[in-house]
Amino acid sequence: MEGGLDQTVERCASMLLLEDLNQIKAGRKLLEAVRHSPDLSNDDFSRVAQEVAAFQGGAVMSRFLSFVTPASVSRLYLPGADSQLEGLKRFLHATPALCHLTGSKIVVDRFLRDDTGTIQKVRAENVHIQLMNQVTQVVDVSERMKSSMFNPLEIMTFLASLECLSNFARASKTFRDVMKEPTEQRKTFEQFSDLRSSKNLAKMTAGSSLRLRLGLACLAASFAFAEDSQLWAIDSGLLKLLAAIYEASPLRELCKRNQRGGSPVYRCNKILYRLLTLEATTEKARAHNALEGFRPHRRKMNAAEPELALWRDYFGPRLQGTRVVEKEELSELQSAENWKHAEEVYSAMFQTPVVCSWKLCAAGREPVLGKGFSMCARCHVARYCSKEHQKSHWPSHKVHCRKMP
Numbered sequence: 577m578e579g580g581l582d583q584t585v586e587r588c589a590s591m592l593l594l595e596d597l598n599q600i601k602a603g604r605k606l607l608e609a610v611r612h613s614p615d616l617s618n619d620d621f622s623r624v625a626q627e628v629a630a631f632q633g634g635a636v637m638s639r640f641l642s643f644v645t646p647a648s649v650s651r652l653y654l655p656g657a658d659s660q661l662e663g664l665k666r667f668l669h670a671t672p673a674l675c676h677l678t679g680s681k682i683v684v685d686r687f688l689r690d691d692t693g694t695i696q697k698v699r700a701e702n703v704h705i706q707l708m709n710q711v712t713q714v715v716d717v718s719e720r721m722k723s724s725m726f727n728p729l730e731i732m733t734f735l736a737s738l739e740c741l742s743n744f745a746r747a748s749k750t751f752r753d754v755m756k757e758p759t760e761q762r763k764t765f766e767q768f769s770d771l772r773s774s775k776n777l778a779k780m781t782a783g784s785s786l787r788l789r790l791g792l793a794c795l796a797a798s799f800a801f802a803e804d805s806q807l808w809a810i811d812s813g814l815l816k817l818l819a820a821i822y823e824a825s826p827l828r829e830l831c832k833r834n835q836r837g838g839s840p841v842y843r844c845n846k847i848l849y850r851l852l853t854l855e856a857t858t859e860k861a862r863a864h865n866a867l868e869g870f871r872p873h874r875r876k877m878n879a880a881e882p883e884l885a886l887w888r889d890y891f892g893p894r895l896q897g898t899r900v901v902e903k904e905e906l907s908e909l910q911s912a913e914n915w916k917h918a919e920e921v922y923s924a925m926f927q928t929p930v931v932c933s934w935k936l937c938a939a940g941r942e943p944v945l946g947k948g949f950s951m952c953a954r955c956h957v958a959r960y961c962s963k964e965h966q967k968s969h970w971p972s973h974k975v976h977c978r979k980m981p
Contacts, residue, residue: 581935582972584610585624589631592673593639604673611676611926619941622931625680629687630933630957633978637687640674641699671710672736679928681747686957688748700751703744710737711768731784738791739925745798746923752798752805756812765813768792786829789821789840790925793847796821797923800847801915810851810860815869818844822873830879841880843922849886850918852894853910867895916944933958934969952977 591603874887889901929941952958
């Protein structure tokens with residue numbers, strides 16, 4: 577970060593607050609540069625995300641929040657190609673920037689709170705409506721225009737929106753509850769069937785197809801690892817979504833040992849394993865005939881982790897109700913702390929842990945269990961591992977520490 581963390585935060589936030597699309601694009605690219613810099617760690621990016629969220633009392637969050645009001649949603653898809661394209665352009669760079677920032681649960685939490693510090697369900701509802709519109713409307717537009725390929729604008733829009741959905745669902749129970757509310761539409765996870773259809777996958781590059789399947793796996797993990805949502809998720813089509821990801825994933829992605837851990841199939845394995853370690857969710861999976869649904873994909877399951885033979889020794893027996901082969905590699909996962917780590921790894925495209933806001937802190941990430949870091953009582957964004965680091969951070973933090981407007 578040339579110029580240091582404070583200058584990077586200032587530059588990025590200032591650009592994201594401007595009306596000029598080129599400046600929003602530059603702010604998004606700066607976030608990406610910090611995220612992917614070989615000289616910076618996940619903790620460094622986490623600190624930048626937290627500080628951008630606190631900038632000028634949450635001005636960037638307010639700007640993004642204005643994008644997801646009911647009025648802005650209705651304006652996005654006005655009749656006529658010109659209006660439609662202009663709306664999509666407005667979100668082209670704003671949505672990917674929000675996608676990077678909301679990888680931090682602190683940013684999601686602050687985004688959904690009002691100036692009294694209360695989580696507002698209506699904000700979660702507006703975010704959900706907007707992101708679902710972003711995802712589904714792109715496919716509808718492509719169908720109407722009979723385009724043979726999605727254009728880069730469409731790809732960036734709905735992939736970033738899908739990742740945002742996953743980020744909000746992972747970080748906020750209120751957001752998960754909004755997604756769980758009954759509607760007259762198809763079951764929640766079945767709404768993504770158009771995205772993962774062979775027809776639409778054929779309209780994407782290999783890289784975009786991979787990211788789509790990873791994004792869908794992350795969204796599935798956000799619910800599969802949340803105890804308040806597991807049974808509902810299975811009833812809402814989660815297992816069919818996992819089966820579809822297995823089906824759409826080519827076996828060649830699993831040929832190279834060093835690439836298996838980053839594949840959608842590997843993530844789906846971890847999701848399914850988590851569900852099958854619990855009796856209630858295992859019974860629910862059996863009731864949905866998951867054995868027959870997953871049996872065609874057993875080769876891919878095993879190829880992602882050949883040393884474990886997951887289908888033969890665990891998935892198949894659990895779904896049949898027969899004895900499983902206990903393996904040390906699997907039993908080691910089944911502690912509360914390991915499950916929390918697994919949730920963060922498999923429900924996010926990139927890990928953005930909570931860290932102490934003082935830039936010279938070397939304490940690392942906040943513990944996933946037990947007492948977490950303290951929170952600034954005023955802005956609800958800054959986090960501290962100690963009172964000493966809070967005092968050290970105050971000279972720079974006081975510039976932006978205020979209630980969200």
